[in-house]
Amino acid sequence: MKKYKVLICLLVSAALWQACADDESEQPKPQPAVYDATAYELNYYGLPAPNLPADNQLTKQSVQLGKMLFYEPMLSRNGVQTCATCHSQPSSFSDTAKFSIGVEGLPGKRQSMAIFNMAWHTNQFFWDGRADLLRDQVLMPIQDPLEMNETLENVVAKLSGTQLYRDQFMRAFGTEDVNPERISLALEQFILTIISANSKYDKYKAGLAELSESELRGLELFEAEYNPFFPEFSGADCQHCHGGPNFENDLYMNNGLDIEADFLDFGRENATENPADRAKFKVPSLRNIAVTPPYMHDGRFATLEEVVDHYNEGIHPSPTIDQALLATAETGLFLTTEDKTDLINFLKTLTDETYLENPEYASPF
Numbered sequence: 001m002k003k004y005k006v007l008i009c010l011l012v013s014a015a016l017w018q019a020c021a022d023d024e025s026e027q028p029k030p031q032p033a034v035y036d037a038t039a040y041e042l043n044y045y046g047l048p049a050p051n052l053p054a055d056n057q058l059t060k061q062s063v064q065l066g067k068m069l070f071y072e073p074m075l076s077r078n079g080v081q082t083c084a085t086c087h088s089q090p091s092s093f094s095d096t097a098k099f100s101i102g103v104e105g106l107p108g109k110r111q112s113m114a115i116f117n118m119a120w121h122t123n124q125f126f127w128d129g130r131a132d133l134l135r136d137q138v139l140m141p142i143q144d145p146l147e148m149n150e151t152l153e154n155v156v157a158k159l160s161g162t163q164l165y166r167d168q169f170m171r172a173f174g175t176e177d178v179n180p181e182r183i184s185l186a187l188e189q190f191i192l193t194i195i196s197a198n199s200k201y202d203k204y205k206a207g208l209a210e211l212s213e214s215e216l217r218g219l220e221l222f223e224a225e226y227n228p229f230f231p232e233f234s235g236a237d238c239q240h241c242h243g244g245p246n247f248e249n250d251l252y253m254n255n256g257l258d259i260e261a262d263f264l265d266f267g268r269e270n271a272t273e274n275p276a277d278r279a280k281f282k283v284p285s286l287r288n289i290a291v292t293p294p295y296m297h298d299g300r301f302a303t304l305e306e307v308v309d310h311y312n313e314g315i316h317p318s319p320t321i322d323q324a325l326l327a328t329a330e331t332g333l334f335l336t337t338e339d340k341t342d343l344i345n346f347l348k349t350l351t352d353e354t355y356l357e358n359p360e361y362a363s364p365f
């Protein structure tokens, strides 16, 4: 009887072992990667049609490659930093540090910028606009000694050393060849797909949500012009610069942060070499502004309250300041405590949780 049991046990184990072995041999063999030009469908909600480059049509596989690269530590010299280190999704693809720390442990010179709705930015990139196109911009942080500090040659060598990337370059471009141009085009594609247009404010515009009394008053203050003859009864005129569907105007301006003697960063003048552009910076979008502290190109303000106080009573005149702001420099905007609260409550309606949590933009690894 005992012998019989042992035999059964042996038979069962053998059968199990065989089943496992069969399982292994039945695993699907890795399919060779093939080129796939399926278009990527953009969802841009109620925004006007985006301005997409005709010579870099969005495809699912190139966008996927761009996303992999955005989250790829091999792009940096120390093999740790990625684009997302300084552009993190919960912070609207910006950085909470005043100055982001590069791979050599040294701080950069400016605050990281939020990345979304770049397809609607038609006038260059960076705080000073020194990059013409996104495809030019994306290769710069890789080589910047204060950022990822890596050579393109090394990046190409590291990526082409992996089957994962050789396959993805094949799917995206039709051959396994890894080169800087392809890296830049794929990163451009991924960045172009990052869209935020589903905030409470957007839902309100679409008739799908209501704004509170305070938020509506804030919106009114945001839009209403400042009248130097009746300053107490006029608005804050933020939309003068932060206007349109993306709350920016594609221009570089001086918003009165410093007097001339205190300029530490010449901003736009670095890119244009025109002294008339001194201390002018990109007018940033105010979408998702509540989640992107600190504020301004040098991260000098920690809170939206400090920002509003700046516009209300801290404008410093200088030769290149915007004329509308100059008009408020002496008197201020006369915003009451309630006005300021309302204005900030309105700014908070521009936060878009759908975008901040969208898995399409999250790390693929």
Ligand code: HEC
Residues within 6 Å of the ligand: 070, 075, 081, 082, 083, 084, 085, 086, 087, 100, 101, 102, 103, 108, 110, 111, 112, 113, 114, 115, 121, 124, 125, 126, 127, 128, 137, 138, 139, 141, 142, 146, 147, 148, 187, 191, 282
């Ligand atoms: C060490 C931090 C850091 C890393 C890493 C980094 N960035 Fe940035 N990024 C910044 C800072 C700071 C700015 C603003 C710099 C300036 O204006 O001089 C910026 C600006 C940008 C802008 C301009 C946005 C606009 O509105 O003009 C884009 C796009 C961007 N980065 C994409 C990337 C990509 C893609 C990568 C990875 C290849 C990357 N960044 C890596 C810190 C970083």
Ligand code: HEC
Residues within 6 Å of the ligand: 236, 237, 238, 239, 240, 241, 242, 252, 253, 254, 255, 257, 280, 281, 282, 283, 284, 286, 289, 292, 294, 295, 296, 297, 298, 307, 308, 311, 322, 324, 325
């Ligand atoms: C004359 C144009 C102009 C007006 C008017 C204006 N801004 Fe700005 N705003 C700018 C510019 C330019 C910057 C970037 C300046 C810099 O970093 O050097 C900026 C930056 C900001 C930032 C920080 C953005 C970031 O990503 O760090 C906030 C918040 C802001 N403005 C809110 C407002 C509010 C609220 C009002 C109305 C009370 C207003 N702005 C009026 C031009 C303007």
